[in-house]
Amino acid sequence: MAFYLNPPSGILSLSEVRLAILTRFKFLAELYRVKGDSEAVWSKVAPKFIADAQYLMEGTTTDRCAHFLLRLVAHVDPLVLEFVTHCERMLFKVRMEALNSTGFCKMFGKLRRHLYLASMDADDGERRNWQLISEAVVALVESKGGSQQLANAFTAQSTSTQPFLVPFTFVLPLIRTRQVILSGGFAEILPADLPLVLTGIFDKITALTAKRSSDAFCQTVIDERIAQVANELKAVAYEYGINVGPPPIAKYRSKVNSEQIDQFSLLFPPCMRHLHRELRAKHRLKHHQRVS
Structure with missing residues (x-):
């Protein structure tokens, strides 16, 4: 389960960039077709992508490359971008269901470290938002006495009834339906609601990195090679039934x-x-x- 905080550095050939983008998009489209059902994903969808599995294997550099490249080029069409964002969220949930206690501890350790570094590297306009997420994750871990205790609560979420506190902004769906108790800006939730909290963190990180990818798209789309890949992505999206339209040129007119x-x-x-x-x-x- 990856939160995709920063893209990796390095050099990829144009053919690798194209393959990474299209492979990941097709995988997400197939994931959407089975409605994010974990059993169907592993038994029906995953076998179709064995040849290019390096772009989908969680935790690998190529997986991170494919994620960020697809999100970058998906700005070619608002509907494609919306579809990719929704399906990446579905993939996050599928991976979360397969997470064990050990993987949970490692994931949260990396998340805390990378959130701290992201808050240090962010510009003045974004730094406070990164700090809020970082502080929320720390509070979540400390509410259970450490990462291992939180991992135990996560793996035993169906049987454990001991509540813990999280910042209310991560459980807004529960607040809207009056399923939590609020106190001092924190919500008291049960371990069974922890997947919703993690998904909320993922959504906030995705939203924070979205502006960066939008700005980067304005700079890269003028490259004829990237423009061709973007148009090919639109064609594939059309094949999967996404009602894509003309590129939103007006959005970038000032650029x-x-x-x-x-x-x-x-x-x-x-x-x-x-x-x-x-x-x-x-x-x-x-x-x-x-x-x-």
């Missing part, structure tokens, strides 16, 4: 200048792409004069 427009036009719908080529070839005005 495009007259030198970048030719490369960016690769993402235009066919009619707009043809119009751009014709204007480039025949119009007497330059680009910045034409759009002013």
